[in-house]
Amino acid sequence: MESVLFNDMSLSNGTIIKNRFFKGAMSEGLANVNNEPTEAHYHLYENWAKGGAGIVVTGHVMIDQRALGEPRNVVVESDAVLPHLEKWAENGTLHGTQLWMQLNHPGKQAMKGVVKEAIAPSAIPFPGRTGRLFLEPREITPTEIKEVIQRFGNSAKLAKQAGFTGVQIHGAHGYLISQFLSPRHNQRKDEWGGEIDARMKFLIEVYREIRRQTGNFQVGVKLNSADFMKAGFTEEEAIYVAEQLEKEGVDLIEISGGSFENPTMTGQNVKESTKKREAYFLDFAEKLRETVHVPLCVTGGFRSKAGMENAITSKATDFVGLARPFAIYPDFPNLMEANQLEEVILHPKKLGIKSIDNQIPLDSLWYMLQLERIGRGKTVRANHPVWLAFFEGLFKHGKEMFQQQRA
Numbered sequence: 001m002e003s004v005l006f007n008d009m010s011l012s013n014g015t016i017i018k019n020r021f022f023k024g025a026m027s028e029g030l031a032n033v034n035n036e037p038t039e040a041h042y043h044l045y046e047n048w049a050k051g052g053a054g055i056v057v058t059g060h061v062m063i064d065q066r067a068l069g070e071p072r073n074v075v076v077e078s079d080a081v082l083p084h085l086e087k088w089a090e091n092g093t094l095h096g097t098q099l100w101m102q103l104n105h106p107g108k109q110a111m112k113g114v115v116k117e118a119i120a121p122s123a124i125p126f127p128g129r130t131g132r133l134f135l136e137p138r139e140i141t142p143t144e145i146k147e148v149i150q151r152f153g154n155s156a157k158l159a160k161q162a163g164f165t166g167v168q169i170h171g172a173h174g175y176l177i178s179q180f181l182s183p184r185h186n187q188r189k190d191e192w193g194g195e196i197d198a199r200m201k202f203l204i205e206v207y208r209e210i211r212r213q214t215g216n217f218q219v220g221v222k223l224n225s226a227d228f229m230k231a232g233f234t235e236e237e238a239i240y241v242a243e244q245l246e247k248e249g250v251d252l253i254e255i256s257g258g259s260f261e262n263p264t265m266t267g268q269n270v271k272e273s274t275k276k277r278e279a280y281f282l283d284f285a286e287k288l289r290e291t292v293h294v295p296l297c298v299t300g301g302f303r304s305k306a307g308m309e310n311a312i313t314s315k316a317t318d319f320v321g322l323a324r325p326f327a328i329y330p331d332f333p334n335l336m337e338a339n340q341l342e343e344v345i346l347h348p349k350k351l352g353i354k355s356i357d358n359q360i361p362l363d364s365l366w367y368m369l370q371l372e373r374i375g376r377g378k379t380v381r382a383n384h385p386v387w388l389a390f391f392e393g394l395f396k397h398g399k400e401m402f403q404q405q406r407a
């Protein structure tokens with residue numbers, strides 16, 4: 001009998017997604033110094049499109065040149081980038097693959113050395129270790145809020161024009177939208193802060209502006225199930241926000257959780273009982289399902305075909321979202337379909353030196369190097385030493401921050 005993972009599914013607008021594999025966003029860091037997509041993007045996404053995923057979401061693309069998350073992010077803010085986007089979209093949509101551009105503004109989660117200033121709902125810096133990585137933010141003004149909302153719409157319009165089949169609003173992981181949602185980071189006294197209706201207004205307005213500028217287009221949202229921080233965004237609030245997004249007509253909600261302060265999205269600090277279910281946010285998705293009927297994707301932790309099949313059969317989720325496995329086996333959906341792979345085994349990327357392991361996102365550095373290898377036509381190096389990735393990452397990012405500042 002064929003696996004449920006290969007059943008197609010139609011979204012409410014009638015688009016048929018060929019299977020249940022959803023490649024979650026992974027920031028590639030492969031743009032050129034002008035923050036345009038490069039050959040490495042075209043090649044990487046061609047690999048993923050050929051690899052069998054139903055939906056492929058890009059790494060986060062920034063909506064404003066002045067607001068990068070990391071060096072070498074792609075920026076989409078004017079039609080000068082269209083020729084590059086067209087090539088990216090052409091390769092990424094081969095074999096009927098859905099290619100959705102993830103749109104993001106980092107807010108205060110913008111690395112030091114990459115931006116000149118950081119804005120946030122309130123002028124609250126990250127405390128402790130996280131604070132060392134990022135600039136102290138200033139409060140975004142109401143006029144700037146409107147400009148950022150307009151920019152999300154403009155970037156989505158350009159993505160549609162270039163041939164992407166959808167966009168995903170990054171509302172998770174502690175970036176600007178997630179900062180607005182969280183009472184820990186949003187302590188505004190105006191219409192954009194306060195109770196949850198006011199804190200989610202920014203996300204809702206971003207969604208509406210994208211709809212206004214794109215019309216009939218696929219628009220998804222990546223949402224945290226919670227921040228897992230004191231006085232942060234809660235599960236109850238996340239359910240409420242998802243209910244409102246459904247009323248607005250969103251096409252798909254992807255569930256994740258955490259931020260740089262507590263990176264639960266990649267499995268850190270996740271309870272052992274939760275890990276037994278393989279995916280970290282399945283329990284939450286089940287709760288969400290009681291009131292929300294829009295197609296769902298749960299991302300984080302899926303590794304085995306059996307675990308993914310259980311999640312779909314139990315109806316907790318419609319799509320299985322995976323990121324890191326796609327960096328090691330870009331074609332793992334095809335391999336699973338051919339019964340050549342039952343499970344992707346990944347080991348934590350740590351040096352065993354607490355001060356480094358707790359402060360540097362080694363996991364991301366290591367996987368980004370693999371993305372670069374695929375993009376440059378090299379083979380994946382699954383046994384690449386973590387210490388080497390650490391030094392390569394330091395060298396590369398140091399050099400890139402220097403170039404970025406000069407560009």
Ligand SMILES: Cc1cc2nc3c(=O)[nH]c(=O)nc-3n(C[C@H](O)[C@H](O)[C@H](O)COP(=O)(O)O)c2cc1C
Nearest residue numbers: 024025026027059060265300301322323324364367
């Ligand atoms: C190298 C790397 C880059 C990532 N970049 C993004 C990103 O740009 N946007 C996003 O929403 N999530 C990003 N993530 C998080 C993943 O989308 C996903 O939520 C997380 O890795 C858990 O899924 P997994 O266990 O299948 O890897 C990134 C993860 C990695 C490893």
